[in-house]
Amino acid sequence: MFKHILVPMDGSKLAEAALPAARFMAEKLHAQVTLFHVVEKDAPSQVHGQKHLTGPDEAQAYLQGVAHAWFQGIPKVECHVHETETELVSQSIVAHAAELGHDLVVMCSHGRGKAFHLLFGSIAQKVIAGGALPVLITHPDEHGEPPPFCCCQILLPLDTDPEHEKGLPVVKAVARICNADLHITTVIPTYESLPPEEKVSARTLPATAARMLDLEARDAAEHLDEVVQGLVAEGIHASAHVLRGAPAETIARAAQEAKIDLMVLPTHGKTGMAAFWTGSVAHGICSRSKCPLLLVPISDPTVS
Numbered sequence: 001m002f003k004h005i006l007v008p009m010d011g012s013k014l015a016e017a018a019l020p021a022a023r024f025m026a027e028k029l030h031a032q033v034t035l036f037h038v039v040e041k042d043a044p045s046q047v048h049g050q051k052h053l054t055g056p057d058e059a060q061a062y063l064q065g066v067a068h069a070w071f072q073g074i075p076k077v078e079c080h081v082h083e084t085e086t087e088l089v090s091q092s093i094v095a096h097a098a099e100l101g102h103d104l105v106v107m108c109s110h111g112r113g114k115a116f117h118l119l120f121g122s123i124a125q126k127v128i129a130g131g132a133l134p135v136l137i138t139h140p141d142e143h144g145e146p147p148p149f150c151c152c153q154i155l156l157p158l159d160t161d162p163e164h165e166k167g168l169p170v171v172k173a174v175a176r177i178c179n180a181d182l183h184i185t186t187v188i189p190t191y192e193s194l195p196p197e198e199k200v201s202a203r204t205l206p207a208t209a210a211r212m213l214d215l216e217a218r219d220a221a222e223h224l225d226e227v228v229q230g231l232v233a234e235g236i237h238a239s240a241h242v243l244r245g246a247p248a249e250t251i252a253r254a255a256q257e258a259k260i261d262l263m264v265l266p267t268h269g270k271t272g273m274a275a276f277w278t279g280s281v282a283h284g285i286c287s288r289s290k291c292p293l294l295l296v297p298i299s300d301p302t303v304s
Helices: 019-029 056-070 089-100 116-120 122-130 162-178 196-202 206-233 247-257 269-275 279-288
Strands: 004-008 032-040 077-086 104-108 135-138 153-157 181-188 237-244 262-267 293-297
Touching (some): 019 032, 019 104, 056 077, 077 089, 153 162, 162 181, 162 262, 162 293, 181 206, 181 247
Parallel strands (some): 004 032, 004 104, 104 135, 262 293
16 A cells, blocks of 8 residues: 655645545554645746745755654655746656655645636646656645545446456555545436437437446446455455436536545546546546546556
């Protein structure tokens, strides 16, 4: 499981929203923490309207203050400032995986707006897309402060592609360590909730299309039941849920109603969320949910 957590910091309150999750995971996993800052070339004095670190001395002092305030009791906490100025902050974060040996990145999204790049922020999005490491994304609370983090209820959305089940080992490990309930769900559209382009082709035989979707739901339920039986046999509290409707809306609503603490999404690394199901589904989930996301690469982005 994760042994070394990297927490990129830029000095802003928004970035500090990742700290509760990082602290929680470090305690649960007995993991090392590295607080990290990359000195940005021509760094602005502010980021998102908040203070931004601009020099190595300032950054080192800031990171040490964060370590003292947030990570007392954690056996190994380091502060690392990459002093060589760079324009490519995200690439530097990804590249330091080899140097520092971290295996999980915890960082905050902008937490505002509905567009994908606004939800994740340009740097977070590039870290997700460019790396082969899991990335835990959190959001600030409604006051812009670091929110509390726990991991009692985990949601794993899957579609019918077995490729996405490659994320199961990570999910199982997190659920076991946190003693969390793991809810695995898939969403099969109804005829009424089909996207317009699919509904056009199904319109000539709507009854047949609806019947095919019902059969798909039945098959999905049977498959998820098998997956859950395997998880229960391993001692994991797991349940399966086949829901009907528009996938993104249905998953986001289910996460809210079930008070999910962490949603795990398998990704294809280089293409990131766009490769998970379809871009519209992934985008829709992320646009509608403020739930922390653990993005788990299921393919090596360096192999293409």
